[in-house]
Amino acid sequence: xxxxxxxxxKGKKLKRVPSVNVRPMPDKLKGSLFSIIHSDxxxxxxxxxxxxxxxxxxxxxxxxARLVVFIEEFYxxxxxxxxxxxxxxxxxxxxxxxxxxxxxxxxxxxxxxxxDLIFLDPPYRLLDERNPLKVIFKRSILKENGLIILRYHxxxxxxxxxxxxxxxxxxxDDIMEFYTL
Numbered sequence: 001x002x003x004x005x006x007x008x009x010k011g012k013k014l015k016r017v018p019s020v021n022v023r024p025m026p027d028k029l030k031g032s033l034f035s036i037i038h039s040d041x042x043x044x045x046x047x048x049x050x051x052x053x054x055x056x057x058x059x060x061x062x063x064x065a066r067l068v069v070f071i072e073e074f075y076x077x078x079x080x081x082x083x084x085x086x087x088x089x090x091x092x093x094x095x096x097x098x099x100x101x102x103x104x105x106x107x108x109x110x111x112x113x114x115x116d117l118i119f120l121d122p123p124y125r126l127l128d129e130r131n132p133l134k135v136i137f138k139r140s141i142l143k144e145n146g147l148i149i150l151r152y153h154x155x156x157x158x159x160x161x162x163x164x165x166x167x168x169x170x171x172x173d174d175i176m177e178f179y180t181l
Contacts, residue, residue: 002055005031007062009088014055017077022052025121025151029171033149034059036169036178037117040147041065044116047108047141049101049132054081056119061090069095069113071104102135109139116143121151127158133179137162148179 002014002024016024025033033056034041042064048057051070061068072078078098085091097104101122118141120132133150136142147166152158154175163179170176 009062014084017080047115047118049120050122071097105135114143118148124153150177
């Protein structure tokens with residue numbers, strides 16, 4: 001079961017994507033993330049990249065984010081994100097983009113959208129093939145005092161070349177890295 005942990009939508013149960021391609025963030029890990037960034041969320045613009053069920057972005061909305069943009073390429077997940085937003089009655093504070101991540105970021109930059117917080121939870125194999133931070137850097141979609149949070153499996157070898165690593169947290173098999181400009 002996926003649920004909203006705190007805030008306006010606290011306790012709402014969110015629907016899962018019926019696919020092994022989508023791995024929802026466990027409540028314990030999501031709780032750790034939001035205990036770190038809770039004061040950075042109110043009235044901020046949040047990007048949930050590789051959004052899956054949308055639970056991280058919805059948690060941000062629940063805790064006072066002004067706007068959350070969800071990027072998801074897998075269409076069954078896009079349908080679930082829309083369902084979960086509807087269940088929380090949060091559609092008016094959200095934009096759901098059904099597109100490959102790099103293409104979506106290029107479009108966001110063209111529309112001059114920038115974010116205070118960017119959360120990335122890409123498929124683990126994607127980090128072996130390419131660096132999603134590169135397109136964020138090239139397209140300048142992170143605001144000047146913004147923060148990028150990247151979640152990945154501890155066995156993944158990843159080097160972020162474009163941003164400054166501020167903090168690294170390990171919880172079980174998961175690593176969360178926090179980057180600034």
